[in-house]
Amino acid sequence: MGSHPHPLPTPVTPAGTEGLAALLARPGKALVALDFDGTLADIVPDPEQARAHPGAVPALVALAPHVASVAVITGRPADVAVRYGGFAGVPGLEHLVVLGHYGAERWDAVSGAVQAPEPHPGVAAVRAELPGLLAESDSWQGAWIEEKGRAVAVHTRRATDPQGAFDALREPLAGLAARHGLMLEPGRLVLEMRPPGVDKGVALREYVDEIGAETVVYGGDDLGDLPAFAAVDTLRGDGHPGLLLCSGTGEVPELAAKADLVLPGPGALTDFLAAVAARL
DSSP, X not given: OOOOSSOOOOOSSHHHHHHHHHHHHOGGGEEEXXXXXXXXXXXXXXXXXXXXXXXXXXXXXXXXXXXXEEEEEOSSOHHHHHHHHTOTTOTTOTTEEEEEGGGTEEEETTTOOEXXXXXXXXXXXXXXXXXXXXXXXXXXXXXXXXXXXXXXXXXXXXXXXXXXXXXXHHHHHHHHHHHTTOEEEEOSXXXXXXXXXXXXXXXXXXXXXXXXXXXXXXXXXSXXXXXXXXXXXXXXXXXXXXXEEEESSSSSHHHHTTOSXXXXXXXXXXXXXXXXXXHO
């Protein structure tokens, strides 16, 4: 075997142990799918400053030739994730696919182009009403709007009382979203309004079917990753080995509780991917 710079952590569940064994035994049949923010990129106060962890691209380049596919599944627009990730034109990442807006958009390294349907009209309507709603109360002072193209998000990380502002905004934003046919998705001090019927679980299932993956590895860090975790669970029930990775130190206990392996943030997650690649 030789010496490895990173020891491979052991999953805490039998299903995870089986998933990791299947990945190592038959990597050519495996899909490695990963969230972007909080998983491949550290969480930062301003989402526009988010960049892939320095170890992310080298780990993906080392891993990609051995597996069926590497996919990044993110709530961000696909082209933004590609830009912030530094994924375009990287030798070795020719088969990377980025599923943006929870799978509504798709970028692949081969064509370098984004495929996307028409945006939902409710997003423009919500965008027009949001500034007025945010001006209505001091209880969420400092909350701000992130433009996401096919979705719109309100962040409370910079508010005077981040958690208080988040709690106060949940109900009014849920009402606003519902009036325009959108759904509200809460995350870590962020409330996102987007069209129904798109989530990371749907995106993951469709991509698994498309490429015929046998084993599925999925890594995420937030509530928006729960549908993808559920999809892997369903696939495991259908006889597909799977491995669920949670990036973080328990910030999102609902996700950590369902993970086979909790890795303390993007640095540890990219180390894990590099350690797997070193064994293949």
